[in-house]
Amino acid sequence: MTPAARPVYLDCDTGIDDALAIAYLLASPEVRLVGVGTVSGNTSAAQAARNSLALLELAGHTEVPVAVGAHDPLAGGFDGGVPHIHGRNGIGDVELPEPTTRPVAGTAAELLLRLAHEHAGRLEVVTVGPLTNLALALDAEPGLPALVRSVTTMGGAALVPGNVSAVAEANIANDPEAALCVVGTRWDLTLVPLDVTLEHTLEESDRAALLQSQSPLAQALGRMLDLYFDFYLPFYGRRASALHDPLAAAIAVGGVHATRAPAVPITVDAGHGPGRGQTVVDLRGQRLATVDHEGVRTRVVLETDAPLAPHLIERITGAAAATG
Amino acid sequence: MTPAARPVYLDCDTGIDDALAIAYLLASPEVRLVGVGTVSGNTSAAQAARNSLALLELAGHTEVPVAVGAHDPLAGGFDGGVPHIHGRNGIGDVELPEPTTRPVAGTAAELLLRLAHEHAGRLEVVTVGPLTNLALALDAEPGLPALVRSVTTMGGAALVPGNVSAVAEANIANDPEAALCVVGTRWDLTLVPLDVTLEHTLEESDRAALLQSQSPLAQALGRMLDLYFDFYLPFYGRRASALHDPLAAAIAVGGVHATRAPAVPITVDAGHGPGRGQTVVDLRGQRLATVDHEGVRTRVVLETDAPLAPHLIERITGAAAATG
Numbered sequence: 106m107t108p109a110a111r112p113v114y115l116d117c118d119t120g121i122d123d124a125l126a127i128a129y130l131l132a133s134p135e136v137r138l139v140g141v142g143t144v145s146g147n148t149s150a151a152q153a154a155r156n157s158l159a160l161l162e163l164a165g166h167t168e169v170p171v172a173v174g175a176h177d178p179l180a181g182g183f184d185g186g187v188p189h190i191h192g193r194n195g196i197g198d199v200e201l202p203e204p205t206t207r208p209v210a211g212t213a214a215e216l217l218l219r220l221a222h223e224h225a226g227r228l229e230v231v232t233v234g235p236l237t238n239l240a241l242a243l244d245a246e247p248g249l250p251a252l253v254r255s256v257t258t259m260g261g262a263a264l265v266p267g268n269v270s271a272v273a274e275a276n277i278a279n280d281p282e283a284a285l286c287v288v289g290t291r292w293d294l295t296l297v298p299l300d301v302t303l304e305h306t307l308e309e310s311d312r313a314a315l316l317q318s319q320s321p322l323a324q325a326l327g328r329m330l331d332l333y334f335d336f337y338l339p340f341y342g343r344r345a346s347a348l349h350d351p352l353a354a355a356i357a358v359g360g361v362h363a364t365r366a367p368a369v370p371i372t373v374d375a376g377h378g379p380g381r382g383q384t385v386v387d388l389r390g391q392r393l394a395t396v397d398h399e400g401v402r403t404r405v406v407l408e409t410d411a412p413l414a415p416h417l418i419e420r421i422t423g424a425a426a427a428t429g
Numbered sequence: 430m431t432p433a434a435r436p437v438y439l440d441c442d443t444g445i446d447d448a449l450a451i452a453y454l455l456a457s458p459e460v461r462l463v464g465v466g467t468v469s470g471n472t473s474a475a476q477a478a479r480n481s482l483a484l485l486e487l488a489g490h491t492e493v494p495v496a497v498g499a500h501d502p503l504a505g506g507f508d509g510g511v512p513h514i515h516g517r518n519g520i521g522d523v524e525l526p527e528p529t530t531r532p533v534a535g536t537a538a539e540l541l542l543r544l545a546h547e548h549a550g551r552l553e554v555v556t557v558g559p560l561t562n563l564a565l566a567l568d569a570e571p572g573l574p575a576l577v578r579s580v581t582t583m584g585g586a587a588l589v590p591g592n593v594s595a596v597a598e599a600n601i602a603n604d605p606e607a608a609l610c611v612v613g614t615r616w617d618l619t620l621v622p623l624d625v626t627l628e629h630t631l632e633e634s635d636r637a638a639l640l641q642s643q644s645p646l647a648q649a650l651g652r653m654l655d656l657y658f659d660f661y662l663p664f665y666g667r668r669a670s671a672l673h674d675p676l677a678a679a680i681a682v683g684g685v686h687a688t689r690a691p692a693v694p695i696t697v698d699a700g701h702g703p704g705r706g707q708t709v710v711d712l713r714g715q716r717l718a719t720v721d722h723e724g725v726r727t728r729v730v731l732e733t734d735a736p737l738a739p740h741l742i743e744r745i746t747g748a749a750a751a752t753g
Contacts, residue, residue, distance in 0.1 A: 266711070267713070390664075
């Protein structure tokens with residue numbers, strides 16, 4: 106972490122892979138995590154905040170403010186999360202020490218707005234949960250896009266099946282109205298969809314490296330992954346896990362590079378038919394070469410340059426050990 | 430053609446690749462084309478009937494009844510077709526001799542119903558246009574599915590971009606309400622989507638073989654393809670054409686086999702959002718192996734065993750030469 110490190114705000118629904126993303130961001134010298142906002146998704150916004158505070162404290166980073174964000178999506182109510190994937194407490198039923206810190210006053214949207222003004226033109230936003238807080242912040246401050254340098258969003262599915270419906274991915278499907286607002290905003294947004302996140306995995310050897318690390322945070326992550334690996338067994342045919350949220354974080358940081366990420370129109374189906382929650386990404390005309398649409402500021406990541414796992418494990422075990 | 434040949438009804442919007450499908454079906458001894466119904470799509474239903482009659486006459490098959498089907502989709506009106514793809518007359522602006530035969534009395538839906546009763550339990554339906562006529566026939570005779578052996582439909586896009594919107598293919602998008610009805614009917618339906626039809630092409634060498642054939646029909650097809658090849662130049666990076674409609678015909682006949690065609694839920698987005706006209710195909714859980722959903726009778730073709738072009742050219746030039 107250096108004074109020149111780029112300020113990053115993370116919006117998350119912590120979540121096992123969110124926890125990996127937090128650990129990765131803390132361990133990345135290119136950036137400084139200046140705030141965390143939570144939202145209901147994998148677990149409730151309140152539980153996600155508790156988890157985030159506990160993880161930050163385990164890493165010795167109690168200086169990072171955490172704000173509790175939206176409990177409910179813009180339309181409808183929180184569905185209760187996915188305890189069969191992320192555990193009853195959102196972090197694989199691993200018990201972390203009760204955090205000594207508390208969430209800051211105000212909502213996640215308010216924290217985001219404060220940080221955007223504080224780091225005007227420099228703040229990089231990474232989202233790994235539903236986009237409710239961003240939509241609320243945009244509604245409260247239409248000038249937000251001018252204050253934010255970039256948005257990197259884990260979410261959606263372009264040319265692969267969804268994970269909560271035939272065509273919808275969970276983060277987008279959990280608040281399609283918010284996602285429609287966020288992708289329809291004119292700012293530099295990079296969508297990191299299932300097309301790529303499912304192709305990056307942690308394996309048992311990676312989990313062992315986490316467990317054997319000197320870092321309490323890395324050890325906790327290794328324990329959390331036990332449940333997550335179970336969930337993915339039928340998908341991959343082996344105990345492993347996808348790297349949804351940490352891939353978005355790594356692409357935002359620059360630890361992994363998108364080698365194919367065309368600038369193309371993206372919208373979200375916020376209707377109530379079979380496509381609800383789908384990211385509708387216009388990839389026509391990309392067969393012969395990757396073609397950026399002129400004036401379009403939404404990109405979708407379709408290929409990356411290197412496997413994330415070795416880089417992720419190196420950072421989380423190495424850097425965390427230094428602070429643990 | 431033998432007495433035991435399987436009876437096939439073709440529903441089409443002729444159309445250059447529809448013309449290839451007609452020629453292929455006429456040249457296939459496994460089946461007997463017992464009727465053709467037309468619908469607006471590539472061109473108007475009336476023009477498609479004229480084209481079909483002219484093609485049948487060129488092949489010496491004036492015995493095949495042709496019925497003019499729906500001019501308009503179930504909702505809204507016909508959009509006027511795609512003269513930049515299929516020419517002003519639907520067949521690449523090639524002038525064929527005026528047919529001496531006329532369409533039969535009654536609609537395409539009525540012809541389909543008559544043939545379904547005549548060949549009860551044996552009739553195989555192949556559709557290569559919008560599904561309006563099938564929806565009208567189902568509405569008129571809810572017992573139709575019991576009379577029909579199978580339906581093979583060129584249409585939709587599962588895991589590739591659409592061709593008229595980011596997610597919608599033309600045949601489905603031209604009448605989503607009809608498509609929703611047809612895929613929601615309990616009968617054995619095989620969807621042949623862009624995922625596979627775009628991977629089968631005719632090349633200049635194939636077009637030359639058609640032009641050099643002794644068959645007037647094959648020659649006419651070779652001339653029609655000139656315009657169609659122009660349209661696909663930006664897509665393939667060379668003059669060539671996709672084989673949408675003939676691939677559905679070949680899969681129905683058995684000339685090309687589907688090597689991956691899981692039985693999965695399929696529905697159609699008939700709403701008015703960005704997904705209108707999309708075939709929503711549930712391909713979750715297919716990563717490790719092809720899995721048929723129990724009790725599901727809709728299949729989507731994702732892979733085929735062999736290139737269609739050599740087989741198609743052999744049949745069209747060989748068989749047509751025998752009757753030309």
